[in-house]
Amino acid sequence: xxxxxxxxxxxxxxxxxxxxxxxxxxxxxxxxxxxxxxxxxxxxxxxxxxxxxxxxxxxxxxxxxxxxxxxxxxxxxxxxxxxxxxxxxxxxxxxxxxxxxxxxxxxxxxxxxxxxxxxxxxxxxxxxxxxxxxxxxxxxxxxxxxxxxxxxxxxxxxxxxxxxxxxxxxxxxxxxxxxxxxxxxxxxxxxxxxxxxxxxxxxxxxxxxxxxxxx
Numbered sequence: 627x628x629x630x631x632x633x634x635x636x637x638x639x640x641x642x643x644x645x646x647x648x649x650x651x652x653x654x655x656x657x658x659x660x661x662x663x664x665x666x667x668x669x670x671x672x673x674x675x676x677x678x679x680x681x682x683x684x685x686x687x688x689x690x691x692x693x694x695x696x697x698x699x700x701x702x703x704x705x706x707x708x709x710x711x712x713x714x715x716x717x718x719x720x721x722x723x724x725x726x727x728x729x730x731x732x733x734x735x736x737x738x739x740x741x742x743x744x745x746x747x748x749x750x751x752x753x754x755x756x757x758x759x760x761x762x763x764x765x766x767x768x769x770x771x772x773x774x775x776x777x778x779x780x781x782x783x784x785x786x787x788x789x790x791x792x793x794x795x796x797x798x799x800x801x802x803x804x805x806x807x808x809x810x811x812x813x814x815x816x817x818x819x820x821x822x823x824x825x826x827x828x829x830x831x832x833x834x835x836x837x838x839x840x841x
Contacts, residue, residue, distance in 0.1 A: 642811040644804050644821070647692060656811065656821040658803050660795045662692040666744060667699035668793060668829050669772045673742040674707050677838035678770060682715035682733050682740035684726065684750050693718070696746060715740050719750070726753020734761045734769070741838050745773035748781055751790055770835040774827070788833030795827040 636643045637653050644656040666683065673681050683700045686693035697716070704711050714736065719725040726745060730753055733740055745751040751773035755765060763769045766788045775783045775792040783790035803823065810816045 642808060644807045644811065646800060646804055650691060654820050656807055657823070658800050658807070659824045660800070661824050661826050662695035663699040663702070665699065665774050665793045665827055666696040667703045668827075669744045669774070670700050670703035672772060672791065672829070672831065672835060673744070673770060673838070674703060674709065676770065676835055678742040679709050679838060680712070680715065680738065680740040680742070681709075682717070682743045684717055684719055684729055684743060684754070685746045686721055687718045693746070700744065721747035721749055723749045723753040723756075726750035727756045728753070730754035730757030731760065734758065734763065742770035742772070742835075745771065748773050748775045748778070748783060748790065748792065751786070752781070755786060766833050766836045770838070772835060783830065783832065786834065790834045791830065791832045793827040793829050795825060
């Protein structure tokens, strides 16, 4: 799993360190993470609550721990409502606008296209918005779109048209917390035990979600 060689290397040096995100490596270390399982579970639950059943998921590559957790969260939500997961609607990709455009167009061209799409990043969602426009679909009416927003500078879910429903967790704030833990560790203000923090993302419901079509 990603990060394992670096964690093993750092642990062997004895130098204080803290990592962003968890790893499956069997080495005790401090980390700051977001509950990625909960991100996709909550996004899928919102869409299910609105009556959607054909729900696509654009995720990163499942070889990464966070993406595997998100995939599990999506599947848990679907299975909890007894909604089958269509493998044609679950795609792994890079988190870019261009990939969102390409895969959004692919999904919308299916004989039975999804009525809702979960995006692993706000950049993917931006591409899906473009694909929907090119296909003549209205976001929030013909197609619902939700995403995870890392609250990066220069791009905001609230600025989408319509505004994008998203889970939100600031990468900048995570970076600050990582620095605080590392400084405290270096200056001896922490107990020897690792500091392990997992945050639950906020969910902001905006205009990109509408009622699913009757089945």
